[in-house]
Structures are given as C-alpha cells and as structure tokens.
Amino acid sequence: METRKLKQTHHRTQLKLSKTALVHNFRALGEKVPHLRLLPMVKANAYGHGALWAAKSLLQEKQLFGFGVATLKEGIELRNSLLVHFPILVFSDCAPWTDEHQAVVHRFKLEPVFSEVQSLVQFFRKSKLKQFVPFHLEFNSGMNRLGLSPNDLGKLSHLARAPVSIFTHLAEAESPGSALTSLQMRNFMQIVHWAKDSYPKALLHFSNSAAIWNQAHYPLTSQMHLARPGLSLYGVKPYQEAKENVRDRLRRVMTLTSPVLNLISLKRGDRVGYGGVYHCTKSGGERIAVVGAGYADGFFRMQGLHSRLQDQGFGVFKGKKMRVLGKVSMDLTAIQAHSSLKLGDRVEFWG
Secondary structure (H helix, E strand, O other), X not given: OOOOOOOOOOOOOEEEEOHHHHHHHHHHHHHHOOOOEEOOEOHHHHHOXXXXXXXXXXXXXXXXXXXXXXXXXXXXXXXXXXXXXXXXXXXXXXXXXXXXXXXXXXXXXXXXXXXXXXXXXXXXXXOOHHHOOXXXXXXXOOOOOOOEOHHHHHHHOOOOOOOXXXXXXXXXXXXXXXXXXXXXXXXXXXXXXXXXXXXXXXXXEOOOHHHHHOHHHOHHHHHOOEEOOOXXXXXXXXXXXXXXXXXXXXXXXXXXXXXXXXXXXXXXXXXXXXXXXXXXXXXXXXXXXXXXXXXXXXXXXXXXXXXXXXXXXXXXXXXXXEEEOOOOOOOOEEEEOXXXXXXXXXXXXXX
16 A cells, blocks of 8 residues: 655744844844854853854854853854854853863863852862863952952952853843842952952953943943843843834844634624633624644744633734734644734744
C-alpha cells in the first residue's frame, strides 16, 4: 500500500522575524548614546527571538561591542555558531566558581561577570598565566539582586589583573528622579571614582534600555563607555510612558499571525468555548471569529481564562483590535469579528 505525504505549503500559525526591525531598533537606541558602544543582551535565546539569529543580524553594526548572555551554556552555543570573534559576557552563571567554569571560559573564550568576592577569589586562584581570560565586575548599587558590595572596594583595589569593565544595574531606570534611582546613582558614582583610580582603563556602564531612553536625565552617561540594551532591541518600549518620535520609534521584531477558520453569528444568551465563560449579552447578537492559534502556539490560556481577564487579550486586523472571548483553547481562540473580517484572513496577535 502506497502512503503519500501531504505537502505542507505553509504553517497555520506563522511567526516572522524582521532583521530590518532589529537593526533599526539597535541604531535608534545607539543614536541616543552615540558616544557609547552597545552590548546587546541576547540571553534567554534573545528574549525568544533566537540568539544566533539576533547576533548575526547585528555583526556589521559599528557601535557593536559584544553580546551578553545569562549562562555558560548560552555562551557556548553562541560562540560555536559565530564565525567572527566578539566578546561574549556571561552575566549570571559564575557562582560558585569551579574548575569546570575555568575550563569552559578558557576553551570557548567567554568573559565571566563576577558579582561576589568568593567566586572572584577562586577565579584568580585557578587562573593560569597563559590561560587568563578577560573578566568583568558587577556592583550592587541598591537593586539588591546581583553585585559586589561597595564595602568590598578595599579588597578589590589590587587584583592581579584589571577587569575589562565595571558596572551596575538600575532597578528603576524609567524614573531618573526616584529615590531608589538617586540612591543607586550616588552609590555608583562612588564606584566610578574608585574605578578611575584603581583601574583607569576599565570600561564603565550602567545603562539598560530605559536608561538609554532617558540618557538626558543621567549626567553620568557622559563618563560611560558602554550601554546594555535588552528588551527594547526587540521592539518593546522600555516603559509604558516612554515617548517615541517618528525617527526613533521602535519596531516589533516578532510578528505572530493566524487565519480565521470560522465565523459565527451569536444570538443573545449564546455561550462561547470551554465552560461557556463568555456569553453574548447584546440584544442584536454579535459576530465572532475562531482563529487557528491557542496556547500550543504561545497565546497564553490565561488571557481568556476568566471573564475578568477577557479584555487582556486581543487580535488585530487592519489596525483594529478584536477582543478575545472566553477561554483560549489549545489550538483555537474565539475573538470579536469586525464586519470586514473574512474566512482565511490572518489575524495578528503580536507584532
């Protein structure tokens, strides 16, 4: 008996990535801090966009310094796939420091970031003169997540080798005048003075996406060397109230669309989907569409799980929002249907 495979010409739910949008966002952020080099964060698989794809898309950019990852595994995968050498900083996988860590960073030319003294001491003990790798120091200026304490400055003034960079991370960069941000900047200023005396060639940085956007409110930016854009590289505003001009408007790098599979006219009192969570209350009824995307495609079930959350999720067609109705199924979702929506039209869920 002959078995034939159905030739699949396209996927029902389609996710598209735009290199043009990614490069635009990189340059838009770079224009805000033209004197700084950029260290794009590609951790967590470039926020789900693909670390290798993102890195290769930015290799030709003049402001590029290197790439930031979270773990040694991410660093290894990126190094093995890049055909050119760029610094790859490992931000949060360096404690406690072990012989395995030492071997991995040397073999794959990764640059560890140290945020506590014990691992830094072990790094120097295990480092061989001919195998010494570049390293970086992160300081806790008030976020209380990762970072060396400013109280440790005395212990760090006479390291056998100088760090490539010294930096901190801001918890509330979208609010330059907040009490927390002011505290962090005062603490980091102390660290900057220490760094310039102890390691004058070390690169300095503190700016994430929100701080880049607000760089005019951070006078210390003029003394920095690097900035670390993250989520905004991929088209997400650094904070909800961020104002964008036409020139620097961020573009969504990822777009998810799915086709309309069914159109249904509801009468008042009709219910929709599992559990009948949504019910039509309009006297004249309403028109809904069923699209071929659900939580199996990454469109979270929670968006339509309870009636109070129904307004949290929506699809877009020709610039018009259409609210999610009822519970999101594994591969299907019900939404409001505008009058112009037809069978087969593709609805955008993000992009």
